[in-house]
Amino acid sequence: MCPCHDATLFDLRSSWEAGYRHPETLKRATAVFMGPCQGKLCGKVAGDVIAALQGAAEPEERRPSVRPPLFPVRMGDLAYEDESKPAGGAA
Amino acid sequence: MTSAHPDEPVAFTFEGRTLSARPGQSIASAILQSGTPVLTRSFKYRRPRGYTCGYDICGNCPVTINGLPGVTSCTTPVRGGEVVRRERGWPSTDRDLLRATDLMARFVPAGFQFRLFRSRPRLAHLAEKVMGRVAGAGRFPTPQAARAVRTRTEVDAADVLVVGGGISGCAAALGAAGTGASVTLVHPGRLGGRANARDSIVTHDRETAPAAEVAGRLASAVLAHDDIRVVDGFVMSYFETGMIPVVADGLVLECRPKHLVVATGSYDVPGLFPGNDKPGVVLADGVSKLLRVDRVVPWRRAVVMTDGGRGRPLADQLEQAGVEVVAIVVQRGAGASPEPGPGPADRQLDDERVLLGTVRAARGARVLRAVDVEVDGRVRTIRADLLCVALAPRPANDLALQRQYVTAGTTQTVGGGWAGADLSASTPGMSVVGSAAGWTSDDPDRAHAVGAAAGSGSGSTQGK
């Protein structure tokens, strides 16, 4: 279901049965939304499954936050060479 | 950079073998072409994984290139001379003895680790360590590769930032630049995006033409425009203070535009059935890209699965490439097509390949061998090496959502966000265009108009 973390429909359903009934807690129980794609791939399907479990058209709660970075980014790409450069850039 | 004409083939090394490719063709496509469908193994159960989405969305295709792990092979072009290897699997990615069977997976559902060894902490610790070795095995950068990842940071002063260089993004950028505003357009890889591989018909400037052709024309106009800076990279996030950093090759660009145009397109949606992660189960745009952009045809017999109007165009592309399409499964209860182009309805029943039914499973020990389709309560097993999943896509709404978090002051109070349609509306400082906004067909003229409004709204029209 969520290929990033091998979360299966079975995982989602059994976690739901066990009582993880909020998208945020389901996310923490099954790791959906937490892989490299952050739900780009599994988001729609996960939403559909949660909605179905809730018996609704769309989940009642907000979807788990879309955290930065939108695409995985290498740490070296974000490291300042010169440490004296105040982190904060052009802020 | 992808060249317009196929140049001399270039060579790279893949696990000791020399593979040849057209320059610009993706690494994944070249590996597929060489007859290797398994690109990596999954994290927990070590299930074989292969090319799936084509657009750096699924995470099923990372490989190690020149000592750097986790390189998305479906979007990384072959340049020549690379040393490429796969990452997970013992003794190899093809045959992994640590692979958990589907049956075993039932006994280690999410959370199983919290039940195990609760009174044997030492054993638990050991088990964790073994798990870690298995999960991360073979993935670590070489010191040289790690130290070569460097960037310089630059401030981008453009008035308008357009994120996404598909048909809508290019048109919006041209619209904004036409008002005299300075524009930066960010897009990973070749401009045109998904449209480069599509045959749908688009109306632009009162003329109609195939999407790929319109995309090409818009891309050339963008590249020729003096006031549009094109950056091959991706937006990292929308941060507080309106900071939108862009990561490109060797460069981090700090953008704080007066106006943001979100033209991030759509994501293909996977089907929900057992085996949907098997190599050979490929999402529609990934299929088109492989056929049309990478020009690789690694399949012979295809089943196309659809819930609307995208099935037939995909079947046509496959047949043109010499792939036999044995069935087009139109999922029951499917709605109308929300996809670009008029395309004939998939439900057309004069085609005996059309089955009104449901895909029940993708079969095959390692890669796809057959598809189980249920029609009228009976399950048929259809032999195929490709299951093309052509469901209605969903808007790529992540960036727009993140902007809402910042506007709201925290992530927690922003509701919805599941379907993305709730973000289609433009708000001060941000416009959403194209399939990111849920538009059901490419409409470059409309995107151009939105871009023009963004440009003049950004307040720096110099009356060109």
Add this chain to the structure above:
Amino acid sequence: MTLPGVATGRPKAGYDVVVVGAGVQGLATAYELARSGVTNVAVLDRSWPGGGASGRNGEMIRSAFSSREWAQLFDLSLRRFSELSAELDFNILFSPSGYLVLSTTDEELRRQDLVAAKQAEYGVQSEILDAAEVRRLVPHANPELARGGIFQRRAGFAHHDAVVWGYLRAAARAGVSVFSGVDVHAVLTSGGRVTGVRTDGGDIAADIVVNAAGAYSDDLNLTADVHLPLVKARLEMIVTEPVKPFLRCAVATPHLLGYCHQTARGEFVGGTELPGHDETDSLNTTYHMLRDMATKWVRLFPDLGGVRILRNWAGTVSQAPDLAPVLGEAPGVSGYHLSIAWVYGFMGAPAAGRLLAESITTGRVPAVMAPFEARRLIEGRSIAESTLVVTTDGRS
């Protein structure tokens, strides 16, 4: 219901004890209360249990601190962590892989012998490492920064959600009712005594109220007219894709204001800070902290330059000027107990929960807990601890 162990239905009109906040602090306290026989307890949270800092932290656990107060409190916690999985009947994935506080500056190197000697005096075992030993322990660390350190072998990290879930389930089994989706608007008092709480669903009576509201604990205090010099602060972290095991133990570097470890799955998890605090309760992350983290972690582990960051998140805590927690009955309001101002509140929870429950049930303040009472802040005293990786105003 949001999690296994969370009660269905609405709270009753009254309880013996109401705990505000179902973070690790509130849940540990409720669990320990139930264990000592007080089971008519409600834990109220407006969000899901663990939705605050308890589910967003760096998971690091140690007791090798430089001050007697910190060392003794956290050593009790550390001992509890190693028995918790069996006791809660839930594997909290405690990894006693060791905890290294790096010495990077001349000053830190000079002081490390003294600090370790003090730890020995407080009964906390630690080892002094020289440059070669540190290099053997963390071979991927930049030798310019890894010049020495204090290593605590028994310490390490645990799974933060598992600790919350374990306490939650065990508390629920013991009779505690944990409610999610209940917002506490005020602590009700009368004549210097607590009488209950006001929630969005009405008033709930209780003779004992525990404030374990994390970042929002000061807001709650104000409703009870308790004034302490606390600020909200945002902390941020990153997690990378899984890589081969390269970092055995948890590492804190006071010089870089950073703390990190590698999870069992191979993900590198790290957070850093900048001098001064980021006073907000926003859970958005910031660009400048993301770059700060990347810069510092690549500097400490140059090979990480080639590893991809997958996610970046933020959490919020409340802080006292001396960065030490506030534990015990609030000055001036009897029956109103505090377990707040936690900056190291994940590692401190097993001890704090036990001590606070003990002081509530017996009416006597355990010696280990006494130094952390709120009075110190009102009287302007502070607990001096030198091995922290957080900063007070503008000072590192």
